[in-house]
Every structure is written in C-alpha cells, then in structure tokens.
Amino acid sequence: MSDGAKYWTKPWNPWVGCSPISPACVNCWAARDASTRMGAIAPYSTVTRLGKWTGEVAFVEKRIWEPTRWKNQRVFTCNMSDLFHELVPDEWIDQVWASMMLSPSCTFFVLTKRIERAAAYLNSPRLYSAVLHAAEKARALNPRLSKIGLSDPTHFRSAPWIWVGTTIENNQAREERLHHLARIPYPHWISMEPLLEAPDMTRADLESAEVRWVVQGGESGPDARSSDVEWFQAILNVCEAAKVPAFMKQLGAKPKALFRVRHRSGADMEEWPERLRIRQFPVFHQQKPAPVIGGS
Numbered sequence: 244m245s246d247g248a249k250y251w252t253k254p255w256n257p258w259v260g261c262s263p264i265s266p267a268c269v270n271c272w273a274a275r276d277a278s279t280r281m282g283a284i285a286p287y288s289t290v291t292r293l294g295k296w297t298g299e300v301a302f303v304e305k306r307i308w309e310p311t312r313w314k315n316q317r318v319f320t321c322n323m324s325d326l327f328h329e330l331v332p333d334e335w336i337d338q339v340w341a342s343m344m345l346s347p348s349c350t351f352f353v354l355t356k357r358i359e360r361a362a363a364y365l366n367s368p369r370l371y372s373a374v375l376h377a378a379e380k381a382r383a384l385n386p387r388l389s390k391i392g393l394s395d396p397t398h399f400r401s402a403p404w405i406w407v408g409t410t411i412e413n414n415q416a417r418e419e420r421l422h423h424l425a426r427i428p429y430p431h432w433i434s435m436e437p438l439l440e441a442p443d444m445t446r447a448d449l450e451s452a453e454v455r456w457v458v459q460g461g462e463s464g465p466d467a468r469s470s471d472v473e474w475f476q477a478i479l480n481v482c483e484a485a486k487v488p489a490f491m492k493q494l495g496a497k498p499k500a501l502f503r504v505r506h507r508s509g510a511d512m513e514e515w516p517e518r519l520r521i522r523q524f525p526v527f528h529q530q531k532p533a534p535v536i537g538g539s
Contacts, residue, residue, distance in 0.1 A: 248492045248510040250458065250524070251319040251352055257306045257339055258331065259323045260290030262298040264356050266439055267412035270466050271296065273323050287323075300330045307338050308381050310346040311388055317527070318351045327357040327364065333373070336364060341377035344402045345391050350527040351405045354434055356416075358409040362426040365407070371395045399428040403528045406456070408432035414443045425452040430525075435478060436492060437462035438470045442478055446485040456525045457482050461495015463508035471499040472519065479521055488523035491515075 259277065263269065278291035286301035310318060320326060320343070326336060343351045355361050364370065374396050382388045394401040407429040409420045424431050431454050435442070438459055449457070459478050461470035472494060482489035494500065494509030504514050512520045 248460075248508075248522075250490055250492070250522075251317045251322075253313065253316045253318050254322045255306065255310060255318050255320050256303065256323045257342075258300050258302045258321065258335065259286055260298075260300040261296045261324050261328060263296070264325075265410070265412065265416060267356065267410050267416070267437055270437075270462055270464050270468070272463055275464060277323055298330075300324060300328055302335060308342055308384060310342050310349055310351075311381060311385060313346065314348050316349045318349050320351050320353045322354075325355050325357055326353055327355045327360040329357070329360070333364065333369075334377075337370075337373040337377040338380070340370075340396060340405075341374045341381060341393070343405050344374065344393050344396060345378060345381055345388050347391065347402070347404055349404060352432070353405065353407045354410065354432075355408075356410050356420075358420045358423040358427075361407060361409075362423045365427050365429070366397055368397075370397050397428060401428070403430060406430045406432050406527075408434055408456075410434050410436070411442075411444070412437055413440045417442070417444060417448065421448060421452045421454075424454075430455050432456035432458065432525075435459035437468065437495065438474055438478075439468060441471070441474050444478060444481055446481055449481065449485045449487050454485075454487055456488050456490070458490040458492055460492035461498055461509055463493065463496050465496075467496035469497045469499050470495050475519060479519070488525045489521050490523060491519055491521045494519075 274291060274296045275294050277287045278294045281287040286303055290297055290299050290301050375393060378393055407427050409424050411417050411433050431452060433454055436459055459475055462468050475491060479489050494504055496508055498504055498509050506514060
C-alpha cells in the first residue's frame with residue numbers, strides 16, 4: 244500500500260482472528276499478512292493456518308486501553324479481525340467502546356461485515372451501563388480519564404469521533420447491509436473494497452443510509468480478482484452527485500483498464516488518469532466530552 248492510500252495512521256487490535264462471511268473475504272489480506280509476516284508471533288500463531296483464518300479469535304487484553312494514551316490519530320479499530328465477530332462477547336466490545344469514548348482527540352474507523360449485530364449492539368438498552376462499567380477499569384488505571392465524561396452511547400452524536408462502517412463489495416451486500424447501517428447512531432461510512440462487480444449504488448442509497456464517506460478499491464495479492472476501473476468511476480460519479488467525499492484507495496493488483504498499472508496493488512495515483520485521482524476526507528469532528536457521569 245502506498246502511503247497516500249493509507250487513510251488511517253494507527254491500527255488497533257484488542258483481539259485478532261476472524262472467519263469468512265462473504266465473497267469479500269475469499270482473499271483476505273489481513274489473514275495473509277497475519278499468517279506470513281506475523282504468523283510466528285503470538286497471538287497470530289493461534290488464529291491463522293496456511294494463509295487463512297482458523298475461525299478462532301484471540302483477546303489481547305493489554306491493548307484495550309492503548310488509545311487513551313494517543314493524541315490526534317486516525318485509528319483503524321480491529322483491522323485484523325471484525326469487532327462484531329460472532330465469537331466476540333459483548334463484554335469485550337463494551338471495553339473497546341469505552342476506550343474509544345474516552346479518547347475524543349482521535350478518530351476511530353470501525354468497519355464490519357456483521358453490521359446487523361453492530362446495529363443491535365449499538366441500540367441495546369444495556370449499552371450505557373455496560374460502557375460505564377468498563378470505563379471504571381480504565382479510570383482505575385489512569386485517574387486522568389475521570390475528567391472525561393461519557394454520554395449515552397446509543398444516542399446520536401454521543402461520540403462523533405467514532406465512525407461506523409460496513410463493507411459493500413457487491414450488490415447483494417448493498418441490499419443486505421445498508422439498511423442496518425442506517426440504524427446506527429454514529430457517523431456512517433462504507434468501504435467498497437474489494438469491489439467485485441459493476442455497482443448499482445445510487446445517490447438515494449447513500450442518502451437513505453446517511454453515508455458520509457465512501458472508500459473504494461480493488462483487490463490486492465497474488466490471487467486478486469479483477470475490478471473494472473469504470474466501476475470505480477461510477478461510484479465517484481454517485482458520490483459527487485450526493486456530495487459525499489470519496490477516497491479512491493487503489494485499483495487492485497489486476498485492474499481492467501486501458502492504461503498500464505505497475506504498482507503491485509494499483510495504489511500509485513501517478514499511474515491513473517486524472518479523473519480517478521480522488522482521495523477526499525470528510526470533516527472528522529472531535530467534540531468536548533460529556534460531563535462526568537457514572538464513576539470517578
């Protein structure tokens with residue numbers, strides 16, 4: 244990945260490991276990376292085998308409160324897993340949500356293919372008390388965090404520095420996931436990577452789900468599936484019509500294009516026609532945290 248294609252500044256993985264759930268998972272870059280570059284390192288050695296996830300998830304407790312020590316970072320949350328994986332208990336997610344809410348100077352990107360569970364979790368009546376309880380652990384370790392209050396995480400704008408998104412790799416995913424994303428009380432974004440077919444995405448789709456940012460790209464790796472650059476152009480056109488910022492991450496390892504691409508993942512914009520060189524960011528809001536509630 245070229246530096247320009249990297250829209251986040253820090254990864255954060257309080258657990259690792261996953262399992263395939265949709266066509267986008269077939270050539271998972273995270274599983275490949277975890278198995279090869281990090282495969283001999285715990286906890287990755289327990290969750291990968293031969294370049295694939297085993298389906299197990301390993302909790303890394305020491306990482307839970309890391310973001311509370313960071314400033315002004317764009318954080319990709321669980322990029323080596325899925326925050327809402329079916330083997331992850333709510334109690335783990337409670338701690339992650341408390342950690343993000345206690346870190347208002349950062350911007351967090353949560354991306355999940357299990358968006359139905361995310362919507363249920365983030366609208367649950369239990370969530371506020373559960374996050375307050377989890378935050379007590381962080382405040383015991385770092386009394387400075389007692390100055391940061393937490394408002395009800397089921398309410399819109401309780402923590403606008405947390406962006407929740409879902410993957411839309413094909414039209415079936417659009418039909419199945421966007422309406423669940425619309426229920427989530429946080430800023431919405433979508434990742435159309437890898438884009439696997441000509442998209443039917445419309446301006447109305449983006450507006451109905453209140454999507455505020457679209458990231459798209461082709462697949463990388465030796466077994467990458469091809470994406471047509473005109474599919475990307477179609478999405479850029481829809482974003483422009485809807486006035487939604489678009490981030491063209493990469494064309495993929497095997498783009499269908501009338502121009503030559505040398506970069507191994509097609510992430511070098513200098514190789515692209517001008518019309519595709521779009522890497523826009525939305526305005527990421529940090530707001531003052533709520534008054535202190537529910538703990539010292």
